[in-house]
Amino acid sequence: MLGFGGIARKLLGSSNDRLVKKNRHVIDAINALEDEFAQLSDDQLRAKTDEFRSQIADGRKLDDLLVPAFAVVREASKRTLGLRHFDVQVIGGVVLHNGNIAEMKTGEGKTLVATLAVYLNALEQKGVHVVTVNDYLASRDAAEMGRLYRFLGLTTGVIVHGLSDAQRREAYACDVTYGTNNELGFDYLRDNMKYERAQMVQRGHHYAIVDEVDSILIDEARTPLIISGPLDDRSDLYMTLDGFIPELTPEDYELDEKARSVTFTEDGTEKLERLLEAAGHLEGASLYDIENVAIVHHVNNALKAHKLFQRDKDYIVRGDDVVIIDEFTGRMMPGRRFSEGLHQALEAKEKVTIQPENQTLASITFQNYFRMYDKLSGMTGTAQTEAAEFGDIYGLDVIEVPTNLPIARIDEDDEVYRTFEEKFKAISIEILEAHERGQPILVGTTSIEKSELLAERLRKDGLKNFKVLNARHHEEEAGIVAQAGVPGAVTIATNMAGRGTDIQLGGNPQMRIDNELGDMPEGPDRAKAEAAIRAEIAVLKKQAIENGGLYVLATERHESRRIDNQLRGRSGRQGDPGRSKFFLSLQDDLMRIFGSDRMDGMLQKLGLKEGEAIVHPWINKALERAQKKVEARNFDIRKNLLKYDDVMNDQRRVVFDQRVELMEATPQEVAETTTDMRHDTINHLVKRHIPERSYPEQWTTSELWDEVRETLNLDLPIVEWANEEGVAEDDIRERLTEAADRYVAEKTERFGDDMMAYIQRSLVLQTIDGLWREHLVNLDHLRSVVGFRGYAQRDPLNEYKSEAFELFQSMLANMRERVTTQVMQVEVVQQQNPQRDLQPPQEMQAHHFDATTGEDEMSDGAQRLTANFTPAAADGLRTNPDSPDEWGQVGRNELCPCGSGKKFKHCHGAYV
Structure with a gap:
């Protein structure tokens, strides 16, 4: 028996039905143009593209051009692909253009549907990205649909693994760019590690159509994209912390094997604070002060390594390596490592060589990457069950497009x-x-x-x-x-x-x-x-x-x-x-x-x-109810994770936007930026040693003199100034500021405006990058321990927000001081042979971990990246194809450096 809602839907139709019916007049209008456009020659049909673009330049909206543009695409498709868009496919194109998700059953021709919205939005010449789940589909769709776009005068590019920056830049400059979600995300992160605007490959995020949208925006979005690089050797810290754990008694920690968790008790925390203080690793009075987030993280890892992880069950020691054992299959997984310092804690426990930890250099979730687009849409065969999540996270409505023939x-x-x-x-x-x-x-x-x-x-x-x-x-x-x-x-x-x-x-x-x-x-x-x-x-x-x-x-x-x-x-x-x-x-x-x-x-x-x-149908219904519960729980988990990532994302946007502004800034604007930093640093120095409304006898002017020498590279008579009759805090600040500005002006005169701007821009970018990486590590560590605040009836998310903001403010203050110090101390040295002392480019790796298995999709070495931080280095470093000893570590799936054109594993790698 139908309930009231069912009866209403039967009589009035669902909101989805009404929306589809509303587009009926659009289909009729497009169909009415079919005979007219069929009479046009190929050149006349292609000329429609220029006609539409000139109308857009005159102020017409894309919605005004939808009917003729879709009619043009349908006619061009008949001529180039031998395929005519069905009426339901036209509805799908309208849904995509309106920034929604088109749910279309398998075999309904989603690839062809996308061409309608792609062509219309590409007319604005800001770039349209079509996102697929793998390189094969990106290449296939770009090749097949590219015939249609080229016929209509549009350029088509494809982004797959293995392209150079120049090839990527060319592909992104096209009207239509096909690529995988991973490649697009990593290009965005790499762009924000470049030092010149011209080196960046992406030109913006205007409009994207995501194919298999449920797979990309929900399944794969459970884990972030990460670019990592090796961290400084911290073996001594791991060994020191490992030595503390045997001194703990069962009263010092609480172990929950079922939940796979172990935490320190109050007694354990106090004992640990005494041990850390004696070893010189504790800053401040408490282990849980914000300065100690990294130490807390590593101590917790050491505790887990000893109390949760069992040798020959969770891992084995083979030679000098700790090898993980898969808990489901019991197989060894050589090459896989636990992240965030846990593997290093196990190596310290087993007294084997501690391998360097990888540091996150940049990361972003797919949610936050795809929300950057001005307009986003998607298509898939199955999205209705996750409609709430698409609406809540991405602001996308799911519209079910009817099938061309009954199922x-x-x-x-x-x-x-x-x-x-x-x-x-x-x-x-x-x-x-x-x-x-x-x-x-x-x-x-x-x-x-x-x-x-x-x-x-x-x-x-x-x-x-x-x-x-x-x-x-x-x-x-x-x-x-x-x-x-x-x-x-x-x-x-x-x-x-x-x-x-x-x-x-x-x-x-x-x-x-x-x-x-x-x-x-x-x-x-x-x-x-x-x-x-x-x-x-x-x-x-x-x-x-x-x-x-x-x-x-x-x-x-x-x-x-x-x-x-x-x-x-x-x-x-x-x-x-x-x-x-x-x-x-x-x-x-x-x-x-x-x-x-x-x-x-x-x-x-x-x-x-x-x-x-x-x-029995009842069993089907019972299982569906169970699945709904699991889906709701998973949605809550993803939503909660996103709330934490949004905090980092706000900070990421600030840092990345500042980098781009700086790269595009004129020499005068760069000078103004570093001048502001220098003045802020001087204010901070003066406040630290000459507190407001204090007496001269309370001033610590000798310490101020030391810091000014160290930070500003200036030897000034600060103590004598302080002893002058009637001198005030503002007087000392002004004299310091004038002396520093004069010193920088002299340097600028010696180096020249352009060289000084180049130096200052490089110093600011390098400092931002270094501090941002340290900040990411601190946020990771803060995230891993902030959950314990819940035991004190404090909201972990609010705690994370406030402490992350404090850490960010501290990072910015640090940046101002470091940049000021470097600008004041830098000198230009003319090298006779600048190629001789070049350092090899920093090696980075791309990661995207499968949320279900924990496996890294990019663990085969194919995704090794090179961050070329010094543009000159690229010209100075060349791999000798005849000398394998000079090649370093080559990924199994990379092209062999010998120049054979084969993959390394099928060439010189076959002998290894």
């Missing part, structure tokens, strides 16, 4: 078994039956390990011809997924594998043509071969449809309904028949967490025998 897929109720073994047996029987009747089947699993377990089971049961894929997006995988619709094909994949590639019944003709006829030249023979492949696929498609279409068999429910819906949506594209079913057991994670003991007892009482399944 003919049959979604069956779940089958629930008591044990894993019973479930896997039933799955194996189901797969073998589908294979025998020639029905293509896609088997979805939640992890790579479970894919392998199922594959092993199928081999034992006699099935040999099947494919196993994981979620490592690449071209080969896309090719396999594209052929998963061939009759009788069995493809086992993690739920997210091959995302972005359609599964077409009978197979994907274009991919087969590319694979089988790639080297064949154009001509009658190739045309004949292509026709044969298409004819064969047409026959196979007919067979697949007769056998029931694609069967999606899921081996487990994911904690998110969206991932389940995404998997289901692989079947039934463009009105094709299809089927989906989930096989579950009470031992699955989701069932186990949500009270399967009770259900197990109930099923036994009902007489459920071994190997039998229970199938």
Whole structure:
């Protein structure tokens, strides 16, 4: 029976339906132009682009041009791609242009939909970014859709791993730029580590369309992008702190093994303060003073290393290395290291060589990166279940775009078994039956390990011809997924594998043509071969449809309904028949967490025998409710994390904006900036030694003289000034300021205005960068300990905000003083051979950790970055291709320095 809301929706339609209907007149207007534009020549159609741009220059809005622009794109698509946008695809284009998320089922042609909004927004010539989940999709879409854009006079670029800065700058300068979320984010961070505006590659953040928006803005956004570099050696600190832990008694800490946490008690804190004070590591009176956040962090790590982490269970010691053991698989993970000093604490505990800790040089979350765009939109097959999060975090509405043809897929109720073994047996029987009747089947699993377990089971049961894929997006995988619709094909994949590639019944003709006829030249023979492949696929498609279409068999429910819906949506594209079913057991994670003991007892009482399944719509509904609870909890966690990151983001924006302003500043503006810093520093020095409304006998003028010599590089008679009759604090400040300004003016005259501006700009940028990195470390450490304030009934977030602000203010004061000191002390030295003493560029690494597995997506060395902080160094450093000893550490997937053009692992790396 329908409730009131259901009746209202039936009579009036949902808000989504009303919005789609509202766009009906737009579609009619675009359709009305079709015949007119079909009469235009290619040159006349291309000329429309210049016509639209001149109208924008005259003040017309993009909304005014939507109808003719979309009509132009549709006509150009027919001529270049042989594809005509369906009416529902036009609705999708309108949704994207309006800055919303278009939810369109798999196979509805989202890639083509994007061209409508991309073209219209590219007319403003501020750059449009189309964001994909991997390099393969970025390259594929840029190549395919680029034909359409080039036909209409737009330039297209693509950002993938391995490009030089010059190539990136060129790609970002294009009207349309395709790229992955990781590459765009890292380019933004790297740009804000450059020392000249001309070295930056991005030109702004105007408009972005995010493909697979749920994957990028929700799944991958659970962890930040990080650029890190090696930190100074702090082995002595780790060893000292490690020595304190054996002196603690069980009364000094509280251990909770279930929650995997250990904290100091009040007695333990006091004991530790005494030990730290004796060792000279404590600043101030209390361990929890703001100056000691780093020490608290490392002490907590030392405690964890001794009390939480067990040798031969959580890690092993192999030679001189501490190697992590995966808690789920029991496998060793060489090369993986715990972050934020925990691995160093374990190395100190085991008395092996302590490897240097990596320091965060720059980081940003995807939430804060994508919120920088003036306009943002996205498209995916599944977004409705996360509509609240998209609205709350990004201000994006989710609009469900109707399918071009009705969905003919049959979604069956779940089958629930008591044990894993019973479930896997039933799955194996189901797969073998589908294979025998020639029905293509896609088997979805939640992890790579479970894919392998199922594959092993199928081999034992006699099935040999099947494919196993994981979620490592690449071209080969896309090719396999594209052929998963061939009759009788069995493809086992993690739920997210091959995302972005359609599964077409009978197979994907274009991919087969590319694979089988790639080297064949154009001509009658190739045309004949292509026709044969298409004819064969047409026959196979007919067979697949007769056998029931694609069967999606899921081996487990994911904690998110969206991932389940995404998997289901692989079947039934463009009105094709299809089927989906989930096989579950009470031992699955989701069932186990949500009270399967009770259900197990109930099923036994009902007489459920071994190997039998229970199938009922109530179970589906109960599971959906459980999934909703998990989704809500995960959303709260992400929202809370974002609140903390927003604090850092506000500070990041201030620092990055200041850097850009400084790089674009004129010599006079640079001089004014450093002058303000110098005057602030002098004020601070005077206040410190000559307090307001104090008597001359209370002044510490000899200490002021020392600090002025050290900070301002000036030897001035400050003590004599202080002894003069009637001299005041303001008089001393003015004399110091005049002397310092005069000294800088003399330097400027000697060096020249341009050279002095260059020196000052470089000093300020280097100082900002150094202090910002220290500040990031302090914020990380503060974040890791601020949660304990909750025990004192204080809100950790408010505590974090106030202390982060104090740390930021302290950083700015530090910056003013350091810059002033360096400007006052700097001298220009003419070098005879400036190339001789060059230091190699600082090595950096890019990281994006998977929120589920904790694995670094970029751990194969392919993402090593080089921060070239001294522009001259690039010209002075050259790798000798004939001398491997000079190459240093080369990533396995990087091009070999010998110049062969092969990857290192297939060339000189094969001998290592």
